[in-house]
Amino acid sequence: MITFSKRQLKIPKFSRDVYLVTGGNSEFRRAFPEKRTEELCIEAFQEAAKYIGMTAAELKQFIHTCYYGHFADHFGDQLLGEAVIHDRLGLDPLGNVGIKTGGATGGSTIWEAAKAVASGYSDCTLAMGWERMDEVPTDEGNNYIACAADKDWETPLGHIYTGYYAVMAQKYWNVYGREEESFRRTLAEISVKNHGYAYHNPFAHGGMKITVEDVLKSPVVAYPLRALDACLMSVGASCVILAEKETAYQMSRNPLLLYCAAGSHTLRVADRRDMEIPLLPNETPDTYKDLDREFPGEERYPGFTGFLAARMAAYYAYHWTGIQDPCEDLDLVELHDAFTISDVQTYEDIGIRPYGRGRTYVESGDCYHTNPKTGKPGKLPANLSGGLLGCMHAVGATGIMQVVELMYQIHGRHAEIHGDPARWKRYGKEKPKDWVDLQVRGARRGLAISHAGVGSHVTCTIVMQPDARLDQ
């Protein structure tokens, strides 16, 4: 579709509030040769129970239905892997279902689990996601990921998803980046930032102290993108527990309000047609009246430079929650930084900056925990977990990990979870002597974007302290 009816643009509404009660992550690694997937899922579940002072058995008593996010059966060579995990979690005979929306699987799993609570079908749900990407060689893994593209029109072209994605990066680089060296360095800064934040995250497996020059010297994957511009390939699990108000407060003293909206666009980028830009609350038609003149070369919207699915997810979520301007109304974000350039594209899709201006979010220092230009707190810190570049991309878990990280921040418990020396030791790592507490002081509202591939699915999850709601 390229025009939308009023019914299609209806602002979503839950029939009753949904609360994020708890959540947990496993450790993430490139490979776990000595652990089965269920061990990772149980690890994440136990983390969630411990976070609210329960045992796993106690937490299970509250759960009514289960939603399992697992992108790729073929990676694990196990169809119906969701049933395996459900069985190993000992949650039979509860109803359960698998969710698959590519890279957005984690976010979509939360979307489904939240709707079950909101509708009244369940008072408490489990959203659990994982991925097993270490049991085939990397080139076979690339082929498997490419199988998420159109098998007749795209996959035979190199069997490499990066290529299908990177043509969009090239267009953005040409039109909005103007192929400027300064923009190339801005992209590298994102990589430096996110790998750097992951360095302080014991769950992460891509933490590194690197420089812009390191990024610019890393091997070319698909020009202008280099190896350090690309996300990790990971194994691990994450989960959240959602509940209606009364149940949530029985389980926790401080559950958070949760909203989740979703958008989509064509599976093949080729099928995108030109349309009007759907405007977010902080935009007007005037916002884009000079866009073509200022940035010639992209005569289409979203063309290959934007993600309509992300724009629509934000459109629904902002109008629903009452967010007018993400930079003013949110305290931190976790974005789907599959590539540095797609991170910039997302800043624009979700209104952190207008289309064409995404780079200024980085260049202003607003995206940092501490603005390197002013030494003051960043206006809207992004990906303090390290994101997909530095923390992990265990596909089915990624969108859930983001929300767990937001929860730690909004509860003010970031340091307790990330700074615990015993956790670092348990994961076979030494807590860095220069470890930094990345807690955002006074964080009350956060947003997570979970994004599939070239933009076929995107979810926008917003969590906040109940007394910080803007929709009443």
Place this chain on the structure above:
Amino acid sequence: MSGYSVKVVEGKYKLSGEFSTIEPNQPIFDEKGKLCGICNPRRIVHHHSLGGEAPFFAALARGRLLATRCDNEKCKDGYRSVFIPYRIHCPDCLERNTEIDITDLANRTARVYTFMVCERSGAFNTLEKPIRFVNVAFEGTATILMSYLLGKASPKIGMRLRPIFRTRNPTYTITDLAFVPAETRPEDLPPGFTFSLEPA
């Protein structure tokens, strides 16, 4: 892999030969000899229906490029839209599209909308690396086709292109269609490929 064939006879698949090949398992040990896992090797042949898109792939082998067009006058967004990739149904009204031949349009107007030179590939790739992806815009079409560039030139946004077709030993996949810079001479085309051919 060979030694198998698939035909359709009276509307049903008729399979013959070997489709599933099992090989012995191999254990995985760590450096101390502890068992960690197991390898499960085997080879599988999938067969897949091209369905209503089959005319597109068949036409490539004849040196022709087909698209489709919505001719439903009542369709609000899609009427007269030309779709390449070939869509069987209009994405707006879901009526069956009209098949049209856009070979001449492609010869005259194909341009690089965006591109990517990709140094890597996944398993089972058959294209020469680095792969030069080109997303090709045609005058008046609603969509932008993904394909790949052959020849020696580096792709550039706006570059004029011509489609070429694997008319000798076609694979009946999208790799039978590629593009070259518009000024390419017939004698410089890669083996097996030709410019468009006259309709039969």
